Amino acid sequence: MKKINFYLQEVLKFLLIFLISFVWSKYFFHKLWLAILISLSLSAIIYITILLITRKKRQKNTLKLKEKEDAENMFLSLSCNDKPIDFFAKLAHKKHENIIKHKDYLVISHEQENVKTVLFADMSFQKMTVARLMEIYNKVKKEKATKIVICCKEISDKDVSVFCQNFQEKIIILDTYETYKKLFKYYDCFPEITQKYNTKHSLAFKDFIAYSLNKNRTKGYLFSAFVLILSGLFVRINIYYCIIASLLVVCAIVSQFNPYFNIKNEKEML
Numbered sequence: 001m002k003k004i005n006f007y008l009q010e011v012l013k014f015l016l017i018f019l020i021s022f023v024w025s026k027y028f029f030h031k032l033w034l035a036i037l038i039s040l041s042l043s044a045i046i047y048i049t050i051l052l053i054t055r056k057k058r059q060k061n062t063l064k065l066k067e068k069e070d071a072e073n074m075f076l077s078l079s080c081n082d083k084p085i086d087f088f089a090k091l092a093h094k095k096h097e098n099i100i101k102h103k104d105y106l107v108i109s110h111e112q113e114n115v116k117t118v119l120f121a122d123m124s125f126q127k128m129t130v131a132r133l134m135e136i137y138n139k140v141k142k143e144k145a146t147k148i149v150i151c152c153k154e155i156s157d158k159d160v161s162v163f164c165q166n167f168q169e170k171i172i173i174l175d176t177y178e179t180y181k182k183l184f185k186y187y188d189c190f191p192e193i194t195q196k197y198n199t200k201h202s203l204a205f206k207d208f209i210a211y212s213l214n215k216n217r218t219k220g221y222l223f224s225a226f227v228l229i230l231s232g233l234f235v236r237i238n239i240y241y242c243i244i245a246s247l248l249v250v251c252a253i254v255s256q257f258n259p260y261f262n263i264k265n266e267k268e269m270l
Contacts (some may be wrong), residue, residue, distance in 0.1 A: 009257070013050075016222075016253045018043040023245045070193070071180035075153060077194045079123040084191075090119050091189040092270055094133075107143050108270055116145040117270050127156040128173055139165070146167055149269060151179045172269070182269045214255060221252035229263050269270060 029035045048066045049260035074193070078084040089101045098109035105120040118140045126132055128150070136150055155175050164171040174182055184190045225248035 007094070013253070013257060014043060014047050014211050016249055016256075017046050017050075019225060019229065020246050020249045021046070023242050023249075027239070027242045067180065067183045067185075068177060069197075070190075071177050071184075073193045073196045074180065074184065074191045076197065077178045078121070078191050079125060080195050081123075081191075084121050087191045088119055088183075091183060091187050092119065094187045094189055095268070096270065105140055107145070114146070115142060117147045117149060118143050118145040119270060120148065120150045122150060122152040125153045127154045128160055128175075129156040130160055133160055133163065133171075133173070137171075141169075147172065149174065151183070174269075187268060216255075219257045220250050221248045221255060225249045225252065 018039055020130065021042040022035060023040070025035040025038045026032075029038060078087060081087070085101060085104060085106065089099060089106055092099050092106055092108055096108050096110070100107040100109075104122075105118055108117040108119065110116070120136050120140060122128070122132075132152075133150070137148070140148060150171070150173045153176055155173055160173060164173065225245050229245055234253060
């Protein structure tokens with residue numbers, strides 16, 4: 001099923017590239033068969049080039065504006081809770097049975113022999129630094145876990161992630177938004193929002209782009225592009241048709257395939 005979806009995506013990508021090529025080929029070459037032939041050739045060259053350039057996956061999911069707001073309010077609510085670890089225990093029980101609860105962290109024992117995960121809930125609003133990481137690590141190292149997942153407000157800098165590679169245990173640090181995405185959303189278990197930030201979020205340019213280039217916009221862009229392209233079969237195409245149709249198809253391609261504004265299912269974290 002995954003392979004079928006992959007091939008369908010690739011076919012769609014090729015068709016979108018062909019549409020752009022056809023718009024411009026039809027503008028320069030009035031014979032339909034010649035425009036189609038040139039469009040197919042150009043599309044093949046562009047498609048192969050894209051495959052070579054994008055061989056490595058680039059995947060960095062971005063939450064929607066409303067989800068960001070919820071994530072911030074949920075973290076605040078948990079921080080105001082006397083026992084936030086109780087919620088994380090409830091979340092972990094969704095998929096795991098052998099759980100030991102401590103004051104600040106959980107120890108999850110898996111069915112495999114000697115496989116343990118520690119989930120540490122740092123609700124202190126401190127930025128995660130190397131010093132803070134060492135403080136947490138020294139609290140949980142006695143558990144001899146194979147993986148340590150730390151939820152925190154914010155990660156101070158990239159050096160922390162690099163520093164995590166110095167340990168035998170696999171250490172994963174989740175900030176406010178990653179905690180929401182990879183724990184709350186993945187396990188479909190959300191903390192009750194009891195506290196909210198008293199701020200009004202204005203729609204930033206980045207959020208506007210995220211809304212405009214989301215996968216949900218693809219159909220609208222394609223429909224508009226098709227209308228312009230079909231009309232070009234009956235009336236002489238001018239430069240403005242080509243530019244607008246090309247822009248619409250480009251927007252459709254970006255909306256459908258960009259990895260930044262489309263969220264994919266995450267792997268199990270715990």
